[in-house]
Amino acid sequence: MALIAFNKPFGVLCQFSPERDGPPRHTLTDFIDFPGVYPAGRLDHDSEGLLLLTDDGRLQARIADPRHKLPKTYLVQVEGEPDAAALAALRKGVVLKDGPTLPALAERIDDPALWPRDPPIRVRKSVPDCWLSLTIREGRNRQVRRMTAAVGHPTLRLVRWSIGEWQVGDMSPGEWRQL
Structure with missing residues (x-):
């Protein structure tokens, strides 16, 4: 194997x-x-x-x-700075067009030490951004991007950090x- x-x-x-x-x-x-x-x-x-x-x-x-619900953790750079209500909504699960998501582990994190992205994301001086760690147990199409957008913070950069133990x-x- x-x-x-x-x-x-x-x-x-x-x-x-x-x-x-x-x-x-x-x-x-x-x-x-x-x-x-x-x-x-x-x-x-x-x-x-x-x-x-x-x-x-x-x-x-x-x-x-998704039936096996293996956790997948993403480091997500989002537009804006999510408040406690936005993080609580992610933790509870948000309603998307294809139905509600399962609750996620969501927390704001310091900027991770990642490799530079090529091409770099577009930075706007007038719009702040921050990083989240988001762990889900589903795998819907573009789910993390749709979840962050649903709470008012579109994804700028998305890095899957782990799947289960890997x-x-x-x-x-x-x-x-x-x-």
């Missing part, structure tokens, strides 16, 4: 084959040369951080399937290692 941790850079698609339509984009093939592994879950092309890949279908399902740790963007 193979299990690979990959620090997915911004702009990379979570698939090995290129898209047929649209502009060419980087895929997992540009970074990972390990036959027979497939992503256990996804990260949007504009999100960064930990992606797990495996050749074990049962492990892949356990990691990716963390991105000290891996640089584009780096992978076998676990």
Whole structure:
């Protein structure tokens, strides 16, 4: 059984084959040369951080399937400075168009020591920003982005830091290692 941790850079698609339509984009093939592994879950092309890949279908399902409720922790840079009510709403669960989310662990954190993003996020001098740690046990499409927007604080940068017991740790963007 193979299990690979990959620090997915911004702009990379979570698939090995290129898209047929649209502009060419980087895929997992540009970074990972390990036959027979497939992503256990996804990260949007504009999100960064930990992606797990495996050749074990049962492990892949356990990691990716929301029924197993494996915690996923994200470091989220948001526009504005969420107050206690916004954080409480995230902790309680917010209502999205596809229904309410499960409660999340949400806290404001100091700016994390992360790698620079390429391209950098757009900084506006008149609009403050801050970082949150957000842990969810679901995996809906763009869920974290939709949750922060629902409480009035759009996501500027999204980095998945951990999935269950696995963390991105000290891996640089584009780096992978076998676990």
